[in-house]
Amino acid sequence: MKIAVVGAGYVGLVTGVCLADFGHEVVCIDKDEGRIAALRRGEVPIFEPGLVELVKSNVEGGRLSFASALGPAVAAADVVFIAVGTPSRRGDGHADLTHVHAAAREIAGAVSGFTVVATKSTAPVGTGDEVARIIGTVNPGADVAVVSNPEFLREGAAIEDFKRPDRIVIGTDDDRARQVMTEVYRPLYLNQAPLLFTDRRTAELTKYAANAFLAMKITFINEIADLCEATGANVQEVARGIGLDNRIGAKFLHAGPGYGGSCFPKDTTALVKIGQDFGSPMRLVETTIAINDQRKRAMARKVIAACGGDVRGRTIGVLGLTFKPNTDDMREAPSLDIIRGLQDRGARIVAFDPQGMTAASALLEDVRFAENAYDVAVGADAVVLITEWNEFRSLDLARLKTLMAAPLFVDLRNVYRPHEMRRQGFNYVSIGRSGAGQGDLASDAAE
Structure with missing residues (x-):
């Protein structure tokens, strides 16, 4: 499958590298051109055991690449993961969804054909609804299914957690999206990782809970x-x-x-x-x-x-x-x-x-x-x-x-x-x- 990951920070980079290691064709996208240039040189901006080696092997294998421009990778993608930061908003403690909403607007202008947009970023209940609304407003003709797919990664053990998860939570009520996400995680069947399908809001709340x-x-x-x-x-x-x-x-x-x-x-x-x-x-x-x-x-x-x-x-x-x-x-x-x-x-x-x-x-x-x-x-x-x-x-x-x-x-x-x-x-x-x-x-x- 062709996958685009928007955001090459901790969650996005681990997600993209591990999915590439499963055999998918993955492009990690980040607006920070310095970060993208460093990744292309094989320099990983975060410390996570085993990550440098996985980046190197998957780049050499042609399964992983990096880009600062979102358009081409999203247009070709079957699945687009949103993995941008959601820090506490200054002043009130709410999750700051500025980057999520901005990513949704850019994705809306670039999608081509049926595309699953999966939110990896930890985001409050109702975020998926807002992402779907933004995409529909920017591009009313977009054939998109918005999915919540929260991450459960421990820093220091993120690669192990991604490849041998306790569970994979997927929030969607779209049958086509369910089939696509099942195919994304099909390589984990050998590890008997359970896929828990639920509605989008339940998936969003599960991460926080x-x-x-x-x-x-x-x-x-x-x-x-x-x-x-x-x-x-x-x-x-x-x-x-x-x-x-x-x-x-x-x-x-x-x-x-x-x-x-x-x-x-x-x-x-x-x-x-x-x-x-x-x-x-x-x-x-x-x-x-x-x-x-x-x-x-x-x-x-x-x-x-x-x-x-x-x-x-x-x-x-x-x-x-x-x-x-x-x-x-x-x-x-x-x-x-x-x-x-x-x-x-x-x-x-x-x-x-x-x-x-x-x-x-x-x-x-x-x-x-x-x-x-x-x-x-x-x-x-x-x-x-x-x-x-x-x-x-x-x-x-x-x-x-x-x-x-x-x-x-x-x-x-x-x-x-x-x-x-x-x-x-x-x-x-x-x-x-x-x-x-x-x-x-x-x-x-x-x-």
């Missing part, structure tokens, strides 16, 4: 972690105890400094706004957002408390800046609030992240970026682990301790075993495992 539920799950275990610290229980054992219940499941039950990234913050906020628009308040989601915002600031206070209540003039080493491992994404990363909170109290910050320092340097002031984890520790009065990159999971603790001014290690991801840290001579602080509850279970891999 999924992200909001996961955000609530993270926030719930973070509150349980606080209770564990107060009572002497162990949050990791509590999480395991409830996660073994199939009705709950173990994923997203890892206590930490709060959620961040490009999806959960903006999607939970957008869902609250959707609820307000339709007179159906999302009170659990509202509370989740408030608790998560407070938690990030509370983590700075936790570090300060571990330092005896005063960090003025002290050097704090930070391990991990991105909101999660295996990405260079700094959007809404907990590290930003934690570092600023420490700086407000007079701390000097030295930080290292395997992929996020370039983006972080544009967001943080007065931070010295280190060359590696051990450089962070040199002269540090405390080391704080914020993002659980694999290379931080097996540090040479003896070496780390000799480099530090004081052996204080604050582990906001519960990567290390308390008894081992004590044996190595560290003053060790973690999440939800205080006092007698500081058990010996190492953390599972983060979601």
